[in-house]
Amino acid sequence: MPAPIGSVPALSAASATIFSIGIAFLGYWGMYEPTGWRVADIIVFVLALIGFGCLGLVPWMATSPVESETSDVRIRIARHLFLAGVMAIWLAVAISVIF
Secondary structure: OOOOOOHHHHHHHHHHHHHHHHHHHHHHHOOOOOOOOOHHHHHHHHHHHHHHHHHHHHHHHHHOOOOOOOOOHHHHHHHHHHHHHHHHHHHHHHHHHHO
């Protein structure tokens, strides 16, 4: 079954929006402060990088060619990458607030 019309631009725009929110979070979080990094800081940074990687792959995966026009395999993978990226970014935010 093909993906609904407009799902590729919407998915790409949503991933770019969450990506920019994550960048703003890292700038506000203070990864450039002169104090030493704790284990929680490293976990936050690694989760954010994983989230950025997933979100950065979403537009590429959503627009890559498929074997047939009715296949939505790449869109499904892009949706899973989007979900993983959002979860990783928001988990990083939650951990930074808690610790």
